Every structure is written in structure tokens, then in C-alpha cells.
Amino acid sequence: MEKGELKAAVADMMPQVREDLERLVRIPSVSLPGFPAEPPRETANAVVELLKSVGVANARLREIKGGNPTVVGGLEGPEGAPTVLLYAHYDVQPPGPDEGWKSPAFEPTERGGRIYGRGAADDKSGVVMHAAALRAFKGKPPVTIKVVIEGEEETDSHLDAFVLDNPEPFQADLIVIGDTGNWKVREPTLTTTLRGLAVCDVRVATLKDAVHSGMYGGPAPDALMVLIKMLSTLLDDAGDVNVKGLDSYKWEGLDYSEHTYRETAGVLPGVPLIGSGSVSDRLWAKPSVTVIGLDAPAAEGAPNALIPEARAVVSMRVPPGQDAEKARALLAEHLRASAPWGVQVTVTEGQAGPAFMAGTDGRGYEAARRAMKDAYGKDSVMMGQGGSIPLVSNLAQAAPKAEIIMWGAEDPAAAIHSDNESVDIGELQHCILAEALLLKYFSE
Ligand SMILES: [Zn+2]
Incomplete structure (x- = not known):
């Protein structure tokens, strides 16, 4: 025809x-x-x-x-x-x-x-x-x-x-x-x-039970604070992924405009974009990392207490050329190494998709x-x-x-x-x- x-x-x-x-x-x-x-x-x-x-x-x-x-x-x-x-x-x-x-x-x-x-x-x-x-x-x-x-x-x-x-x-x-x-x-x-996917599950336990933050707050590490300190190390000051050893490359196709990105992602006015490189680089040729789940007490009606246990799921997008399983291992290693004050944490490697x-x-x-x-x-x-x-x-x-x-x-x-x-x-x-x-x- x-x-x-x-x-x-x-x-x-x-x-x-x-x-x-x-x-x-x-x-x-x-x-x-x-x-x-x-x-x-x-x-x-x-x-x-x-x-x-x-x-x-x-x-x-x-x-x-x-x-x-x-x-x-x-x-x-x-x-x-x-x-x-x-x-x-x-x-x-x-x-x-x-x-x-x-x-x-x-x-x-x-x-x-x-x-x-x-x-x-x-x-x-x-x-x-x-x-x-x-x-x-x-x-x-x-x-x-x-x-x-x-x-x-x-x-x-x-x-x-x-x-x-x-x-x-x-x-x-x-x-x-x-x-x-x-x-x-x-x-x-x-x-x-x-991009591929690499997921890790992080658990922190520091106390047998929740205890009054007035009576006990100070010396004991609060599990949620430990977790927050760990998670805050995932991005550097520029907003790039801070996990060492990951590969990335330079994108050579469509130059995705910042305007289109903002509009389609629904980024609120005044919110800056983070990370380095073009938007295309950041979306398709570099890793990104997100905390996709966090177990913590609800803010509404929260009691004044130290948090005994906390858990987060960290999901990383992995660019082509980077082995997803290796990326997952690097992420797990980073998380373990980022635990403050020598607190023992449990990092379990989850899903990895190439x-x-x-x-x-x-x-x-x-x-x-x-x-x-x-x-x-x-x-x-x-x-x-x-x-x-x-x-x-x-x-x-x-x-x-x-x-x-x-x-x-x-x-x-x-x-x-x-x-x-x-x-x-x-x-x-x-x-x-x-x-x-x-x-x-x-x-x-
Ligand atoms: Zn579909």
C-alpha cells in the first residue's frame, strides 16, 4: 500500500x-x-x-x-x-x-x-x-x-x-x-x-519504647532524628545525588526545557530546581534519589515522646550505563556509613531494575x-x-x-x-x- x-x-x-x-x-x-x-x-x-x-x-x-x-x-x-x-x-x-x-x-x-x-x-x-x-x-x-x-x-x-x-x-x-x-x-x-531502579529499606531502632521527651530527651538518640540525619546526606548542597561511585553521562537528544518541566511536573512558583546539568541530564542521564516512604508518628496529635523506631524506603533512579544492582549496593553502603554517632541501623536491599x-x-x-x-x-x-x-x-x-x-x-x-x-x-x-x-x- x-x-x-x-x-x-x-x-x-x-x-x-x-x-x-x-x-x-x-x-x-x-x-x-x-x-x-x-x-x-x-x-x-x-x-x-x-x-x-x-x-x-x-x-x-x-x-x-x-x-x-x-x-x-x-x-x-x-x-x-x-x-x-x-x-x-x-x-x-x-x-x-x-x-x-x-x-x-x-x-x-x-x-x-x-x-x-x-x-x-x-x-x-x-x-x-x-x-x-x-x-x-x-x-x-x-x-x-x-x-x-x-x-x-x-x-x-x-x-x-x-x-x-x-x-x-x-x-x-x-x-x-x-x-x-x-x-x-x-x-x-x-x-x-x-532509567533503572534501585531501592533500599532503612530501619533504625534505639529505644525499647516511646518515652517522655521531657524526662528522657537529650542523652538517648531518637530513632527518627537518626534516620533524618542519614536521609539528609543523600543529596549534596547543590541537590545532586551524593552517593559515591555512581555513573552518569551527558544527554544528547531533546533539550527538555525548564519551562516545560516545571509546567508538567507542577513545580510551584518560586520553588527552585536543584542539581546540576541540563534538565535532560538530570532526568535521563543522571541518578536521582527520593524517600518514597517514611514510618513516623502522625503530626496531628503527636505526643511529646522520643521515637523508638523509624523506617524509610529510599528509591533511586539509575541512568543507562549504570548497573542497577551495583547502584543498590552503593546506596546501601552509603546509608550504613551515614548513620550518626555509631548507631546501628539495618539497611535491606530491595528491588533493582535495570x-x-x-x-x-x-x-x-x-x-x-x-x-x-x-x-x-x-x-x-x-x-x-x-x-x-x-x-x-x-x-x-x-x-x-x-x-x-x-x-x-x-x-x-x-x-x-x-x-x-x-x-x-x-x-x-x-x-x-x-x-x-x-x-x-x-x-x-
Ligand atoms: Zn503503561
């Missing part, structure tokens, strides 16, 4: 795409513990039907013991054609309290060219993008297609380990992860790096750049993602020959994981066209 035909086909199918998306958004497929398993299963079945409707006749559920099923399927391309694996996920984050939503989370509602609803962007837009790109070829794509739509991306995913234990079904020449977005609406963007950096000089990237240019009418940029997608690193390991492309319709205004999540319908249309063109160009 020619470029113009694909463009017309995508434009024509948008009402159908929208219907497909809305159908999926209506099912509350939250995968986190404590939520019912039935809606994810219903969504998986709806995804099977959707894939069948675009020509993936063998679309089916792959059951995963103790987890939500993954939807898989494939289409044979012409003899000798390369293989492209399309990945997205159908599970969603919990909606959070109703009050925050301007329209109900699971009732897709259009406002100003965007469809609002939990999962409208993350990542049901990715599911319909893949389906629509296949629909554009009327069931006869120019490449061999494998589809993997998982149901546990937002929770402890069984697929992460499955990929490493069963690499065969994931072999491909190109893997398209449809679960990111442009840095701004209509600014074509390839996400080429992901960072990822895509090779961007292969045929797949060439085809993707060309596809984006033709779909959007402008050159694409490369950006990193500060977060982690553990599956991507595992796919890179399991299918070392595959190029990995990350893109999609999750622009910053999509507010994924927040109230009023949404997808821009025009942006989705551009993404679908770009993906259809990618399949075409990659086959040539």
Missing part, C-alpha cells in the same frame, strides 16, 4: 478506533492487588475480539498462573519479510478518589479533542494503535507480526520473568513498545532510554524516523524516560537481535496514573499512521 492510501485508510477508520478505545476504557481493568480479576479478564477477551477484527485470526489468551492472561497472536507476512513484535498492556492503574475526576474514570468522555478516562492513554491507546495499524493493511501487513498485549504491566508482572525463561516467542527483528508518548502533542518523539538504552542506528530506527517524519511532517527527536519499564530490559536480553522502539500517544497532558487521564484523538491518529508507515518502510 502507498503512503497516501495508508493515510486515507487511517483517517477513515478513526470513528472505529474511537469506538474500540471507548469499549476498552469502560472496563475497569485494574491489575493491582486487591482489585477483582474479572474486569482484566473481560478486557483481555475484548482485546482478543479487537485483534480478530483486524485480521489476527489466531488471537488468544495465554494463561499465566496466578496472574492476568496475556493476549497473543500473529500474522504471517510475505515470504522472507522481517518480524515485528507489537507490545502494549491492557491493565490500568486504580482510578483514585472520584472527586478528582471531572467525568467518571470508566466512562470515556470527550472534551476539547481528548477522550478522558482511566487507561485512555496508558495503555489502551497503545492497544488500539497496534490494532489500527494492522487494520490499515486489511489483514495483510507487509511484515510478519507478533502481538503481545499484557495484563500486568502496572503491577508485579509475571511476563517479565516469562520473557527471560521463554525467549523463543519474543524473537523479532523489531519490537515496538506502544506505551510512551511525544514530549509534546504533535512533536514526534522516540523514547530511547529508560536501565535501558536503545541502539538507534539500525534499519528499524531508520524506518521509524522516516515514518514519523511522514506522519507528522517534521523530524523526530529522541528523549529519555525517567521511569523504568522492566519488561523492556528483559526483552532486550531475551531478543538481543531485535531493535526496540518506544512510542505512543501518551503526551505529558495525558496525565497517566493521575486523575483525568486522557488521550488526544488527533495525536492517536498520527501515531497510528506512523506505526502503519513504520511497518511499510521496515518491509522495504
Whole structure:
């Protein structure tokens, strides 16, 4: 099919795409513990039907013991054609309290060219993008297609380990992860790096029980004060991560503006940004560290007492090139060494997830750049993602020959994981066209 035909086909199918998306958004497929398993299963079945409707006749559920099923399927391309694996996920984050939503989370509602609803962007837009790109070829794509739509991306995913234990079904020449977005609406963007994750749990115990701060305060170290002194050493005076031995590098893609960062992160007026290097460096090429949890008495009604025990969870984002497990060990070592006055503390190493950096000089990237240019009418940029997608690193390991492309319709205004999540319908249309063109160009 020619470029113009694909463009017309995508434009024509948008009402159908929208219907497909809305159908999926209506099912509350939250995968986190404590939520019912039935809606994810219903969504998986709806995804099977959707894939069948675009020509993936063998679309089916792959059951995963103790987890939500993954939807898989494939289409044979012409003899000798390369293989492209399309990945997205159908599970969603919990909606959070109703009050925050301007329209109900699971009732897709259009406002100003965007469809609002939990999962409208993350990542049901990715599911319909893949389906629509296949629909554009009327069931006869120019490449061999494998589809993997998982149901546990937002929770402890069984697929992460499955990929490493069963690499065969994931072999491909190109893997398209449809679960990111442009840095701004209509600014074509390839996400080429992901930071990894390194987590430590810190516990401090100094007294048998809470005791009166008037009678005992002074000589005895208060556990919370010990912990605070430790945590305060994680950043230096400039606001850079102070853990020694960590690697970082200089970012060479999109120069993410301070203004955009402030706006999308919601940094309050007057609050300075911290750390050194460009915003892109700090987001994608350097480590960052956050205390993500702290056990301490509630401030409201707090008694005048020394705190016997305190605990914190420290989470570090790790740039590509830095081994995540080594980073976790360095973090643990730093925390132990930072305990004041010789107080004994317990540091337990938690989760570690590898960072990822895509090779961007292969045929797949060439085809993707060309596809984006033709779909959007402008050159694409490369950006990193500060977060982690553990599956991507595992796919890179399991299918070392595959190029990995990350893109999609999750622009910053999509507010994924927040109230009023949404997808821009025009942006989705551009993404679908770009993906259809990618399949075409990659086959040539
Ligand atoms: Zn996602």
C-alpha cells in the first residue's frame, strides 16, 4: 500500500478506533492487588475480539498462573519479510478518589479533542494503535507480526520473568513498545532510554519504647532524628545525588526545557530546581534519589515522646550505563556509613531494575524516523524516560537481535496514573499512521 492510501485508510477508520478505545476504557481493568480479576479478564477477551477484527485470526489468551492472561497472536507476512513484535498492556492503574475526576474514570468522555478516562492513554491507546495499524493493511501487513498485549504491566508482572525463561516467542527483528508518548502533542518523539531502579529499606531502632521527651530527651538518640540525619546526606548542597561511585553521562537528544518541566511536573512558583546539568541530564542521564516512604508518628496529635523506631524506603533512579544492582549496593553502603554517632541501623536491599538504552542506528530506527517524519511532517527527536519499564530490559536480553522502539500517544497532558487521564484523538491518529508507515518502510 502507498503512503497516501495508508493515510486515507487511517483517517477513515478513526470513528472505529474511537469506538474500540471507548469499549476498552469502560472496563475497569485494574491489575493491582486487591482489585477483582474479572474486569482484566473481560478486557483481555475484548482485546482478543479487537485483534480478530483486524485480521489476527489466531488471537488468544495465554494463561499465566496466578496472574492476568496475556493476549497473543500473529500474522504471517510475505515470504522472507522481517518480524515485528507489537507490545502494549491492557491493565490500568486504580482510578483514585472520584472527586478528582471531572467525568467518571470508566466512562470515556470527550472534551476539547481528548477522550478522558482511566487507561485512555496508558495503555489502551497503545492497544488500539497496534490494532489500527494492522487494520490499515486489511489483514495483510507487509511484515510478519507478533502481538503481545499484557495484563500486568502496572503491577508485579509475571511476563517479565516469562520473557527471560521463554525467549523463543519474543524473537523479532523489531519490537515496538506502544506505551510512551511525544514530549509534546504533535512533536514526534522516540523514547530511547529508560532509567533503572534501585531501592533500599532503612530501619533504625534505639529505644525499647516511646518515652517522655521531657524526662528522657537529650542523652538517648531518637530513632527518627537518626534516620533524618542519614536521609539528609543523600543529596549534596547543590541537590545532586551524593552517593559515591555512581555513573552518569551527558544527554544528547531533546533539550527538555525548564519551562516545560516545571509546567508538567507542577513545580510551584518560586520553588527552585536543584542539581546540576541540563534538565535532560538530570532526568535521563543522571541518578536521582527520593524517600518514597517514611514510618513516623502522625503530626496531628503527636505526643511529646522520643521515637523508638523509624523506617524509610529510599528509591533511586539509575541512568543507562549504570548497573542497577551495583547502584543498590552503593546506596546501601552509603546509608550504613551515614548513620550518626555509631548507631546501628539495618539497611535491606530491595528491588533493582535495570536501565535501558536503545541502539538507534539500525534499519528499524531508520524506518521509524522516516515514518514519523511522514506522519507528522517534521523530524523526530529522541528523549529519555525517567521511569523504568522492566519488561523492556528483559526483552532486550531475551531478543538481543531485535531493535526496540518506544512510542505512543501518551503526551505529558495525558496525565497517566493521575486523575483525568486522557488521550488526544488527533495525536492517536498520527501515531497510528506512523506505526502503519513504520511497518511499510521496515518491509522495504
Ligand atoms: Zn503503561
